[in-house]
Amino acid sequence: MKAAKRILGVAVGALMLGASSVAADTIKVGIIGPFSGPFALQGKNFQAGVEAYMALNGKSVKGHDIEVIYRDLPAANPAQSRALAQELVVKEKVQYLGGVYFTPDAMAITPLLTQANTPLVIFNAATSAIMTQSPLVVRTSFTTAQTTTPLGKIAAERGVKKVISAVSDYGPGVDAEVAFKKAFEAAGGKVVEAIRMPLNTNDFSPIMQRVRDSGADAVFAFLPSGPTTLGFVKAYNETGLKQAGIKFFAPGDLTQESDLPALGDAAVGLLTTFHYAVSHDSPENKRFVEAATKAIGSADQLSFPAVGAYDGMHVIYKMIEATEGKQDAQKAVDAVKGLSWTSPRGPVSIDSETRHITENIYLREVVKGPDGKTYNKEIQTFPNQKDPGLATQ
Amino acid sequence: MSPLFRVEGLTKSFGGLAVSRNISLAMSEGERLALIGPNGAGKTTFVNLVTGQLRPSAGRVVLNGEDVTGLGAVQRVRKGLVRTFQVTRLFSDMTPEEHVTLTVLQRQGRASRILGRFHGHSEVSDEVGAILRTLGLLEVARRKVGEIAYGQRRLLEIAIALALRPKVLLLDEPAAGVPAADTPRIEQALESLPPSLAVLMIEHDMDLVFRFARRVVVLASGEIIFEGLPSEVAADAKVREAYLGNYAHARSVA
Amino acid sequence: MQTILSIAIDALAYGMALFIICIGLSLTMGLMRVVNLAHGAFAMIAGYIASYAARDLGLGYAAAILLAILGTIVISIPLERLLYRRIYGSTELTQVLMTIGITFCVIGITNYFFGPTLKTIPLPGSLSQPVDVGFRTIAAHRLFVIACGLLVAGGLWFLIEKTSFGIKLRATVDNAAMADALGVRTQAVYAISFTVAVGLAALGGVVGAEFLPIEPYYALRYMVTFLVVVSVGGAGSILGAVAACLLLGAVDTTGRYLMPDFGNFFFYAAVIAIVCVFPRGFFGRAG
């Protein structure tokens, strides 16, 4: 509760700052994210990442003050997304747009960018195709195909022959299913059945029954982070699949750190691949986690969107540096093509072809720490992974 | 001459309970018939059966030689079988003029037109005006129904019915709930009904019945127990028994 | 056969969880004629209290449930006095406006105090183990939910059909003015019914949390499900609510097993079919 109050304070503070400082050398950055509604936690992580970056790297670049303006987009809503982006550009005169949690919201912004002379740095929205919509988009998150692909190989290596895939029936779910199938079958395995579950499924036991009936050695799952994950993992445990030795593979969305306390012991042993774990062992990450935890208020709430936002701000800072504070979107984007740095998640770079981030993907296992809390422990690294979805295009 | 309208063996039961039993009666053009009976005798049920709000369990309704039993309420209205309601059913935020105009337009098949005006058809407004004048509703023609007196609402029920140019009109207690001071206006309205129209009136006010009806039918427990001249009703033993018996029974439950 | 049994028991557990949450709404809608869209919000409040009690205060499961029910009722009393009393007898749409407003507020406030993360209510060891029921293992918790559902159904039936309060309640529902004239304190009857409904929402929110996890958006996320279940069963009917929950639970569970890709189609197609055949719900009260 204290934390929530502090967040509110910070937010109001940021806004007050916005109202008072209209100096000519202030560069505004507009961040669109789900700050309320069912995905509010992810939005809070955006904010934490941004604030952490600014706390550690200063609030100005080459003498230009940076001001961040947040706009709330609670759920996927392209019309509202476009309206917010337009307002940020036209009214608030932001030079950079950032954030964006959902793919359709990004798709609604891309047609505006050239005219707005504004780059869009995507902190999350994870469908490959966004990058092809505009040359002014840069992405610092991941794509579902990117995080999922190594899993195919891992599953095969661990002696799994037959897998049943169960994904939520929406864009990223389908991306995950396709990417896993491709990678797993390339490695010699077979996906015996592919289930697409409606997003609003509450009771997963019938799905688990199906998993059991399919005779597969393992289940591959993708669900959006949040409440459904909990039901899925619980059902996996309660219906005895875990005891029966059926393995569980998933991209890391399923075991995002902020869901782990709720999952509790049920999550122990789950294998996931992802680009970032809060537990990542590096000095950069330690600094980041400390600052971001301070910004978000509670260590339990920190999760992957924060690192996307943190690196997104890094890219924006570099853009401002390169353009000397002048508004020149193309120059700004060109300046970060090929840019590489050490992120809290490990070494990363912006692919100069696709403008999407190249990063390590880690295999993680959920384990119990000495304090009794579960966390994602990185146990294997797949270095410098590009987005396979874009590479094939 | 075959009658304009007749019902034959009309029967309705809910579950095992018969509320109308084998009712048969006929009416000819210009007929003035009163249907009376104690509370719960099944009078309104009878009207509902005749006008198609309820489906009979057995029996038929014949209008102008045509069996209309299979038709719905709307089609029966269009064939000329029109009713008023015991408790007025009106649109509280519309005016009498609007009610009657809508009815006339409906009769002309223009009520569900989107590309058409509601007001301003001179022949329609003439007709509406004439009907409202006959029923003495002209001065309240443009007040909302919610604001006019109950007696006037009862008259409006009749006005709507007349606007449909019915062949047979069923008036379900046209004077019910009307203050005594206003009953003469209702009576006046009843007298001014077109002479060729066959009218069946349900009414409790016996003065009104005697003045209006030339024939009386008495219904008790869903059955016709008497049919004859108004002057004979009071003397009929079965009628007396039905009314008084029912009265005694009614007291014991109240 | 084993599969059928297995699905049947899953459907039963899910249906019973729905039943416990929805029956309170069915009572408010059927008996009090209030379309209380904030019903889920009360279930959610209870979930938060139980989670707080069990995780932060370290109370046992039973104590957490009790505290959650009492706490939710305490919170609901001022709401009933100040807000709900204004909409008894209002049009349905006005009630919708008010109760959606309440839901928004509850979501906003919950988010503010507890943050947007999922909250769990730790189960006692005895309920968290899988139990072998012969043909498969099932979480003991699911059996507990089934038992709770049966208990609630029986208890409510007794309350409404067999107690003097039940008589007063039915009299008030049929004709409030008459009941008032006969000396029934209708305000009090409404207040008590409301309390019972909220208490049931609270119980459902806590014991159903394994199916419908507690988070701030709970109140809106499941609103449609609750509304659908109540109207399929017929508002105000205990038997109807049981039937609706079991049937919809079965359709949902079977649909998701047989053709998971079209699970929602099954569910909503069934709803449309049922509503078209039984426009008042299975055992709806006329009028």
Add this chain to the structure above:
Amino acid sequence: MPDLAGIVIIAAVGMAGYWLFPDNLALLTRIVAVALLVLSIDLVTGYCGVATLGQAALFGAGAYAAGIACVNGMTEPLTLVLIGAVAGAVAGLLMGSVMLRAHGLAQLVLSIAIVQLFHEAANKASAYTGGSDGLSGLMVSPLFGVFAFDLWGKTAYLFGLSLLVFVFIALKFVVSSPFGILCRGIKEDPIRVRAMGAFVFPVLLKMFAISGAVAGIGGALAAISTQVVGLDSVSFELSANALVMLVLGGLGTLYGALAGTVIFMGFEHMVSAINPFHWMTMVGALLIGVVLAAPSGLSGLLGTISRATTRGKGGRG
């Protein structure tokens, strides 16, 4: 022309929005699109008494039809609006023929089930609709070959505003036509209407088609101005929000629909800009406040006030 003054006021308010908030035109355009949706609900709920929590099915039908047509090369905006209207009307007929089988709560639940089925279908047919990623890449031609739909959104807003005024005028004619009056009658007492010799079902179905066309125009406008169609346009959430806006503004006047939309969305925009994290509480408080202060919606409140003042002056309406 019915209600000329009102129409002038709407156009004037719309233009005032254009001059006063030149930097928020995308928001204003969105308000216009949603206003069309809310108007369409007013037609069935306010004029016919059929409450619906699924109207977005019709809005979405229009949006997706226009979007799919646009992606397939039909990029002329007026044509797209027409396509949206037709698709909305067809969806309206479908929805009406199911919903009109029930009454009251059951009817409401049918509307929910239908919008969920539409949503599910749009998600499943991702080859055509883009599924949850949204249908993107709508390249709408400039209006009349001259005015492009650009970043500043002037074309989109003025186009939307003109559509709104045009639709509003058309609806004023509809609701004051014999058909419109008949609908009001059905809302109050369908049995009386039947006793007048008028069928109820076909009349209501017709209104559903008109309502669908209006919602479809709104959807097409949203598709044209956003250049993306998302699943949110066929969602229960949008339907419920729109109904809330209508009830907020007041039913059965058309003006209430517009006022409710502007107030709800304007308020939401304002408080969510002031506090992007906790605006929901404020919106909730607004709704509760309105019920306590004006149970029949804001236009009802205005009506009460104006009646009170005229009565105070001793005048008679």
